[in-house]
Amino acid sequence: MTEPSANPLLEHIKRRISLSGPITIADFMNEALAHPEFGYYRKQDPFGRAGDFITAPEISQMFGELIGLWAAVSWQQMGGPSKIDLVELGPGRGTLMSDALRAVRNVPGFSDAITVRFVETSPVLRTHQQTSIMPYGIPATWHEAFDDIPGRAGVPTIVIGNEFFDALPIRQFERGETGWAERLVGVDAGSGELGFVRGRETPVADALVPATLRGAAKKGDIFESCGPAIAIADQIARRLNDNGGAALFIDYGHPHSAFGDTLQAVKAHEYHPVLSQPGDVDLTAHVDFAAISRAMIEAGARTGAVLTQGTFLAMLGIEQRAELLKTDASEEQAKAIDQALARLIAPDQMGTLFKVLIGYGATTTPPPCISGVEG
Numbered sequence: 001m002t003e004p005s006a007n008p009l010l011e012h013i014k015r016r017i018s019l020s021g022p023i024t025i026a027d028f029m030n031e032a033l034a035h036p037e038f039g040y041y042r043k044q045d046p047f048g049r050a051g052d053f054i055t056a057p058e059i060s061q062m063f064g065e066l067i068g069l070w071a072a073v074s075w076q077q078m079g080g081p082s083k084i085d086l087v088e089l090g091p092g093r094g095t096l097m098s099d100a101l102r103a104v105r106n107v108p109g110f111s112d113a114i115t116v117r118f119v120e121t122s123p124v125l126r127t128h129q130q131t132s133i134m135p136y137g138i139p140a141t142w143h144e145a146f147d148d149i150p151g152r153a154g155v156p157t158i159v160i161g162n163e164f165f166d167a168l169p170i171r172q173f174e175r176g177e178t179g180w181a182e183r184l185v186g187v188d189a190g191s192g193e194l195g196f197v198r199g200r201e202t203p204v205a206d207a208l209v210p211a212t213l214r215g216a217a218k219k220g221d222i223f224e225s226c227g228p229a230i231a232i233a234d235q236i237a238r239r240l241n242d243n244g245g246a247a248l249f250i251d252y253g254h255p256h257s258a259f260g261d262t263l264q265a266v267k268a269h270e271y272h273p274v275l276s277q278p279g280d281v282d283l284t285a286h287v288d289f290a291a292i293s294r295a296m297i298e299a300g301a302r303t304g305a306v307l308t309q310g311t312f313l314a315m316l317g318i319e320q321r322a323e324l325l326k327t328d329a330s331e332e333q334a335k336a337i338d339q340a341l342a343r344l345i346a347p348d349q350m351g352t353l354f355k356v357l358i359g360y361g362a363t364t365t366p367p368p369c370i371s372g373v374e375g
Contacts, residue, residue, distance in 0.1 A: 009038035009279035013194070014187055022186035022197050025263065026169035026227070032278035033167060034121065040279050041122045041167075055163050056250070056309075056350065057096035060340035062325070064099025066316040067248065071100065071158045072107040074246045074367035078156055080109055084245075087117040087149060089161035089232075092125060094118075094132030096162055101136040116140040117149050147235050156364070157245035159236055165292065166251050166284040168228040170263065173205050174198055175221040180205040183222065185275065194275040210257050221259040224285055230295045233359075237299035240361035247296075247359040248367075253287030255306035255355055262286035289357050296359045303359040304370035310351030313344060315369045 013031055017023060033040045056063045075084055088097055097116060104110050116138050120126050126142055133140060143149050146159075172183040179201040186197040199205075206214070209223045217223075236247050265272040267281040274283065293303045307315075322341045326334040345351040360367055 007277055007279065009035055010194070010277070012038070013185075013278060014192075017185070017187050017194075022184035022199070024171055024182060024184060026171045028185045028275070028278070029169035029283050032281075032283055033169075035279060038279040040282060041125075055092055056344060056354075057092065057099060057162065059343055060337070061099045062318055062321050062340070063313070063344060064096040065103035066313060066318055066321065067096060067160060067162075068100025068103035069107075070248065070316060070368055071160070072104045072110045074158055075110055075113065075156075076107075077365045077367060078244060080113070081154075081156055081244075082109075082113055083115070083152070083155045084113045085117050085149065085152065085155055085157045086114045087119065087146070087157055087159045089119045089146065089159065090164035090167065091118050091120055091129055092163075094125075094129030096160070097129070098132040098136075100160075101133060101138060105136070111136070111138065114138050118142045119144070119146050119149070146232055146239075151239055151243060154243065156243050156361075157236075157239050159240075159245070159247035161247070161249045161251070163251055165226070165229045165232075165249065165287045166253065167282070168226050168232075170224045170226045170285045171208075172261065172263070173209055173223045173225070175217045175219055175223075176201055177219060179203075180209055180217075180223070196275075213257060213259065217259070222261045223259055224262060224288070226285070226288065226291070229287070229292060233292045233295035234299045237296040237301035237359060237361075240359065240364065241300050242361075244361045244364045246361070246364060246367040249287075249289075249292065249357045249359075250309060250312075250354060251287040251289075252350075252353045253289055253355055255289050257288050257290045260286075287355070289355050292357060293359075300362050301359050302362060302366075303357060304366070307356040307369065307371060308352045309354035309356055310345035310347065312356040312369055318345060 009031065034042065036042060071086060091097055116133060118129055118140060120129065120142055121144055173180045174183050181201040182199040182205050184197050184199050185194055188195045208225050240247060262285045263274055265274045265281040265283050272281045289306045296303050318341065322337050325337050329337060343349045358367060358370055
């Protein structure tokens with residue numbers, strides 16, 4: 001009797017490669033994260049101390065509260081429409097949205113105007129999200145993709161995406177002697193294990209590298225492209241142009257397109273070999289905020305300059321909020337608040353690694369924290 005594989009998804013990927021040859025990194029990430037039975041986000045709750053990583057909303061209530069107030073002020077600057085869709089992309093356990101809804105309860109008219117739209121593929125996490133927002137009595141719907149959310153004529157949209165783009169599948173291209181070739185995932189003939197291989201140099205690969213970078217490329221340089229992120233940014237920009245609204249994206253990444261291999265895996269809060277144990281580890285890559293911004297501008301929307309998370313949260317008053325929370329706190333609680341604050345805004349923690357991009361519709365009043373305007 002044949003014993004079951006310790007990692008059935010790994011065996012599935014190997015079989016796929018044996019039948020059709022090496023696959024793109026995007027295909028590998030899709031299998032590892034979104035396989036309907038064995039995918040990482042399909043089968044477990046990866047968040048929190050018991051999971052593989054902790055996101056900003058799990059660190060402190062202040063994060064979600066301030067984003068909620070940012071959304072409320074954005075709505076007020078739109079004239080306070082009677083209906084608005086509040087969309088969160090990849091909402092995790094629903095912690096951010098829960099904190100945001102609690103913070104805006106006293107903003108006149110805002111809670112009555114909101115319909116929450118969650119973009120979430122994980123059945124496990126959908127259950128958490130439903131529980132998290134239940135106390136607020138806000139109507140909510142769940143969708144597999146942003147484009148599945150029906151646009152409502154005259155109803156603006158506010159989109160929030162915290163650590164969403166970093167988990168979308170990327171492709172990698174490597175500079176060779178004369179041109180660019182896609183980096184693929186194959187099976188090593190000797191060890192039988194997954195490994196990276198270089199495809200053929202093609203004009204298509206060359207065309208996917210921005211012209212502004214090609215001239216400075218050296219042999220071995222790697223460029224990462226995230227087609228799904230560009231497509232979603234385009235969809236959001238068009239929705240904001242059609243009905244008005246704003247979008248807030250927070251993620252770790254770089255403000256300008258650049259070379260580098262940023263693909264990484266995390267398991268139990270530690271870095272892990274990227275190709276080992278697909279389906280059991282989280283896979284992410286740094287977000288190219290310049291590419292996201294370009295996609296929105298090309299679709300007719302506008303964006304602000306990329307900010308650091310530390311700058312953005314300081315502009316929203318996180319330090320004042322921390323002092324307020326400490327007013328009636330014990331010494332131990334006050335210490336925890338200070339530690340959470342530092343983790344969110346300190347330059348040597350999340351403060352500079354994480355970036356913020358704000359986009360808005362062509363006819364929408366610029367939302368809070370716009371620093372400079374692109375497009």
